[in-house]
Amino acid sequence: MKPPAYWFDGSRPPLHARLLARLYGAATRLRLKLLRPRKVARPVVVIGNLIAGGSGKTPLTIAVVERLRAEGWTPGVASRGYGREQAGTPRWVEATTDPRLGGDEPVLIAARTGAFVRVDKDRVRAARKLIEAGCDVVVCDDGLQHYRLRRDLEIEVIDGRRRYGNGWLIPAGPMREPAARSAGCDFRVLNTGVDDALEAGFGEWPMRLQTGRVLPLAGGRPLPLSAFAGQRVHAVAGIGHPERFFDTLREAGIAVVPHAFDDHHRYSAEDLQFGSDLPVLMTEKDAVKCMRFVGERHFSVPVSAQLPEAFWIALLDRLRALAR
Template identity: 35%
Template structure:
C-alpha cells in the first residue's frame, strides 16, 4: 500500500490534516502495544546471540540494505561470525523460514536478501521469514558458529525480544535516517512515520550529506549519531558484468537526452541525485519499491543507455538488453561506529543470571 510515498507526506497540507484523525487511532494502537510489552504480556523469547537491528521509523527505504552489508562485513573483519535475517519484502507468501543464496529467486525470498547474498558472495548465512525469531532459530540451527545477528529492519517487530545497549544490554537498535527526514512528522496514514520521531534508539545512522550536529540536543534519544557516506562505482553491463564503464565515461559517451535512470527503491530520487553529482543528467523513472520488471518495460524506454540500481538488477536476470547498465554503490563503516559496536557486543549476556 505504501511502496511509493505520496507527495503529501512531505509537507503538511489539506490531505494530511484530513487523515490526521486516523493517525491518532494508529498512535493509540502503538501505545496499547507498548503497554502490553511493558506489563510483560507481549514478550518474545530472547535469543542466545546479540542482535543488531538496522531499521527505520519512516515507511519506505532509507538505505538500510547497504548498511546491513557493511555492518556484517565489518563485524567479520573484527572476528565475529555474523548471520543476517530479513522479512523478505516483495516475496511470495512464506510458510517456513527460507535460506537465501545469490542464485535464489527474488520472487520467492525478496529482492533485498538476494542482493545481500550476491554482494557478500554468500559469505554469510541469510534467512528470511516474517517471524524473525523463527528465522534466527533456523539460522542458528543450520549455522551454530554464528555469534551475532544483523537484522534488515525489524524495529517494530514485537515478537523479537531484545535488551538494547542503552539499557545495559548487547543488542543494538539503529534508526536509519536519510535526507527526507521525517517528512511532515505525522504518523501513518497522514504522514510517513511508523513510530514517533522521538522513538528511542541506541544510535541514529544518517545517510547522505546531513550532519548530526545540526540538530538540537535531545533530538536523537541516546545522543549518538553517525554519518555514513555512500559512493557510486563504475557501472557494468547487466548481462556482461565484466564489461564496465566509469560514470565519467558514460557521461561523456551518451547525451543526457539519450540516458534514462530507473529505480524501484524506497527513495529513487537519491539514486538520481547521486548520478547527477557524477555528471550524469539522465531523465529518471521512479517506480514503487520492490517493483518487478519485464522486458516490455525497458523496450518502451527511448534511450541508448539505461542505468539501474543493483537492487533492481537482481530482478532483471531474464531481461536481455545491452543498453542496461548497473550502478553499484558501496558504503564504509566509520571507525568510531565500529569501535562502539565492538564494545557493546563484548558485554556479557544480560539474559543470563550473573554468577
C-alpha cells in the same frame, strides 16, 4: 506506491488522515503492551527506520555484515523478505535464489556478503535458525518495529534529506512510530547519500553512499561511473526514495531520464522498454530482479556505505561486551 505530497512538502494533512493516524498510534501502543519479546542465544542487531519507505537500511546492513566478518564474527541476516511470493514459507536465501521467492533485498545481501540469510515472517524463528547454522550474531535487515524478537542493539537509519517529514504517524505522515522513539536507539545513522552539504546532527553518525563502478548486467568488465559522464541515460529505481539514486547519477555529471517504480516492484521486460537505445542504469536492488531480460545496454550501479571509523569501534565494543 508514491507517498502523499503532504508527508514531506509542509502542507497540512487532511482531517481523515489525522484521525486515522491517532487510531494507528493507539493500536501501536496496545500492541506493544501485549507483546512479550523473545530472547535468542546470540546478540541481535536490528537495523531499521522510523518512516515508511527506504532510508538506506540495506547498504548499511551489507556494510555491518562485511565489517563483522572482517573482525572474526560469523553474522547471519534475518529478514522478512517483503513482497516475496509464498511469504508464509521460511527459506534460506543465496545469491542464486529467485528474488520472487527470496525477496529483492535478501538476495542482494546474500550476493554481496556471502553470509547466511534467512527470510521468515517470524524473525525469532529466523534468528534461531541462523544460530543453529553457526552464526554468532544476528543482523536484522529492517525490523525496528518487530518487537517480538528481543534486540541487543538498535541502529536507526535516517534519510538525510527527508528526515521525519511532517512528523505525523501513518497515514497523515510517514512515521511508523513517534519521533521520540529515536532516543531509545543505540546508534542513529544519517544517510547523506552523495550530498556533501548534508551534515549529521548531535548524536548522529554520517553515512555516505559511494559509487565506484558500473557492472554490465549481460557480462563484461566493470566500468567507472565517470564513463557515463556527459551522456544521457535511462535511470531505473524501484526503491523507497528513487530521487536518491537519480541524484547520485547527476552528481557524476550524467544526464538522467528518470524512471521511478514502486519499492519492491516486480519487473517485466516491458518495464525496461523506453523507446530509445540509451544505456539503462539501475540500482543493485532492481538489477537482481531484472537479470532474466537484460541486454548489453543494461547496467547495475552498486553503492557502498562509508561510515567513520569511530562508529565501527563503538559498535564492535558494544558487541564484544554483549558476547562476554
